[in-house]
Amino acid sequence: MKGLGKIGFIGAGNMAEAMLQGMLTGGICQPGDIHVTNKEDSQRLQNLKERFGVHTTAHTREVIQGAAIILLLVKPQDMEEVMEEVTPLIDSRQLVISVAAGISLPWLEKRLGPGLPVVRVMPNLPCQVKEGATAASMGTWTRPRHKILVDKVFRPIGLVVHVQEDLIDTITGLSGSGPAYVYMMISALAEAGVQSGLTGEVAFPLAVQTVLGGAKLVKESGLDSQQLLQLTSSKGGTTLAGLQELEKGGFSAMVSLAVRKAAKKSREMNLAL
Ligand SMILES: NC(=O)c1ccc[n+]([C@@H]2O[C@H](COP(=O)([O-])OP(=O)(O)OC[C@H]3O[C@@H](n4cnc5c(N)ncnc54)[C@H](OP(=O)(O)O)[C@@H]3O)[C@@H](O)[C@H]2O)c1
Known part of the structure; x- marks a missing residue:
């Protein structure tokens, strides 16, 4: 180059x-x-x-x-x-x-x-x-x-x-601020593991690798995240039980709100000409 x-x-x-x-x-x-x-x-x-x-x-x-x-x-x-x-x-x-x-x-x-x-x-x-x-x-x-x-x-x-x-502004709310949402997810996953008896040394790397591997699979498998969601959540299984709790707590709605709030903040920060 x-x-x-x-x-x-x-x-x-x-x-x-x-x-x-x-x-x-x-x-x-x-x-x-x-x-x-x-x-x-x-x-x-x-x-x-x-x-x-x-x-x-x-x-x-x-x-x-x-x-x-x-x-x-x-x-x-x-x-x-x-x-x-x-x-x-x-x-x-x-x-x-x-x-x-x-x-x-x-x-x-x-x-x-x-x-x-x-x-x-x-x-x-x-x-x-x-x-x-x-x-x-x-x-x-x-x-x-x-x-x-x-x-x-x-x-x-x-x-x-x-x-x-x-x-x-929307992109600022999604990918500009997005890494922080992912860090929150990693912390929450690891913390949940610790609360259930794992040590931090075990829980934290597992949480990080799960997020990393999950994203890599979306990128490299040719399947989109909705297809992978279907694949990983068979009826009556453990993953579906977990997902249902996330949705009961409004996970998707909260992420959507976070992106829109951050985008709104970005718009508000626009300096006057
Ligand atoms: N961090 C992120 O995740 C992220 C993501 C996307 C976009 N951004 C954007 O990136 C920009 C920088 O963010 P940051 O997190 O890197 O901020 P930061 O860590 O606070 O760094 C700001 C830098 O600007 C320097 N600076 C301030 N006034 C200056 C001047 N008059 N002349 C020369 N340098 C000056 C500061 O110098 P001193 O330390 O000497 O004061 C410091 O080195 C922001 O506009 C932010 O919107 C950040």
């Missing part, structure tokens, strides 16, 4: 680390291609430099100058300040990719000005282990080559879907 060139990271938090790890182990680029900055936490930059071998600096200009791709990995509430700083440094040959929840393309384009290509993405933390789920919406000034660039960055670290921007 042709190299992507210099990649600038504005922000060095959880999502930045997930992407760094995924991109480097996924062979997307070399550590020397990546330049990272944050707001003030110099310890954090030092830590990323030592662990990943990437360039780090306190100066945004050094990250942006000559970068082919600039990733904005900061919290939504910090975006206004970040845009004020980065906009004068960016030109139309560079691609800006924003991961910030609730920051719309029109909001970004208004600040960057006409002609500046920008993409809004919603990745999730499993990017760190190359099992991410990323949705991307291309901005007004992007060209087909920018879409290819987005795929080159995110496909090696997981699934990528290209969608219209009005779907991003």
Whole structure:
């Protein structure tokens, strides 16, 4: 694969680390291609430099100058300040990719000005282990080559879907926040095992492997989750007894509510233009 060139990271938090790890182990680029900055936490930059071998600096200009791709990995509430700083440094040959929840393309384009290509993405933390789920919406000034660039960055670290921007809030509620729902499920499974007499050392790995294996089977068997549900819940059996309890407690309805609530929160977070 042709190299992507210099990649600038504005922000060095959880999502930045997930992407760094995924991109480097996924062979997307070399550590020397990546330049990272944050707001003030110099310890954090030092830590990323030592662990990943990437360039780090306190100066945004050094990250942006000559970068082919600039990733904005900061919290939504910090975006206004970040845009004020980065906009004068960016030109139309560079691609800006924003991961910030609730920051719309029109909001970004208004600040960057006409002609500046920008993409809004919603990745999730499993990017760190190359099992991410990323949705991307291309901005007004992007060209087909920018879409290819987005795929080159995110496909090696997981699934990528290209969608219209009005779907991003729902996707935030589903796959952006979704890993946390899965962690809750794993914790609940393990805890149930412990309450019934297993040790944590036995229950926890069983719970993790069950979720991992369950998802892998959906992906690789050619059967969808409803077909697998049928297959695993024979009449009068143990699984059906468990499933009936889950549904009595409103499991599907609760998951649906969680996705819709998180999506609503994402819509509410959309900053006014
Ligand atoms: N975490 C997730 O699961 C997830 C999933 C999908 C999308 N996202 C999106 O990813 C973005 C980052 O989330 P996160 O969890 O990584 O947040 P985080 O861990 O709090 O990291 C935020 C980073 O932004 C830096 N920052 C703040 N203001 C800055 C400025 N003016 N210039 C340069 N850097 C600045 C912070 O630096 P200091 O530490 O020095 O203040 C920190 O390194 C958010 O917009 C979120 O919506 C996150």
